[in-house]
Amino acid sequence: QVQLVQSGAEVKKPGSSVKVSCKASGGTFRSLTFSWVRQAPGVGLEWVGGIIINFNTATYAEKFEGRVTITADESTSTVYMEMSSLRIEDTAVYYCATDGPGAVFDYWGQGTLVTLSS
Amino acid sequence: QSALTQPRSVSGSPGHSVTISCTGTSSDVGGYDYVSWYQHHPGRAPKLIIYDVSQRPSGVPDRFSGSKSANTASLTISGLQAEDEADYFCCSYAGSFTHVVFGGGTKLTVL
Numbered sequence: 133q134v135q136l137v138q139s140g141a142e143v144k145k146p147g148s149s150v151k152v153s154c155k156a157s158g159g160t161f162r163s164l165t166f167s168w169v170r171q172a173p174g175v176g177l178e179w180v181g182g183i184i185i186n187f188n189t190a191t192y193a194e195k196f197e198g199r200v201t202i203t204a205d206e207s208t209s210t211v212y213m214e215m216s217s218l219r220i221e222d223t224a225v226y227y228c229a230t231d232g233p234g235a236v237f238d239y240w241g242q243g244t245l246v247t248l249s250s
Numbered sequence: 251q252s253a254l255t256q257p258r259s260v261s262g263s264p265g266h267s268v269t270i271s272c273t274g275t276s277s278d279v280g281g282y283d284y285v286s287w288y289q290h291h292p293g294r295a296p297k298l299i300i301y302d303v304s305q306r307p308s309g310v311p312d313r314f315s316g317s318k319s320a321n322t323a324s325l326t327i328s329g330l331q332a333e334d335e336a337d338y339f340c341c342s343y344a345g346s347f348t349h350v351v352f353g354g355g356t357k358l359t360v361l
Contacts, residue, residue, distance in 0.1 A: 167349075227295070236301040237341070
């Protein structure tokens, strides 16, 4: 049973950056793949990107390529999602989740609300 | 606008059944047997209830079942209980480039 605990809510200004963390416990971190998914108000869920811990390889949805960086710290079993050049429409709840074969999101974090406000 | 189409809301009485549809295309739902469903109570982490179209993770009651026909997947909840009231969203693998697409979510109300 994997548990994912995310960092707290953030309020940011347009043009700035945000870095959200997701600490895993209860599983073998190196064997896991993680994805970040967001849910904006009134909009469905969107896959942002993911990272395969064993290969330290990150992939991103085309929409976020160049603006998002996903990294991992094995020493603390923590995955990070950093988004830059933030826009009002990036206001959303950002979730981390473990990503199994067939894109099955077995376990989810509690979500981190990122609010953009000028 | 979500890639997969779900009804915005469904409702049913306790003990009855409801079915939630999830319509995609041959590039996602119709192309792979990798549809999953999640239950989401607001403010809590989403929970996986169906994967690979019809498989249930351990601990998920067999009142929850999934199926697929062509480009439409379905989640059926039988013997509705009050605690089933939640948002439900579907997800499909969509190939190595897109990875996944999601439905817009369906709010289930237990009357």
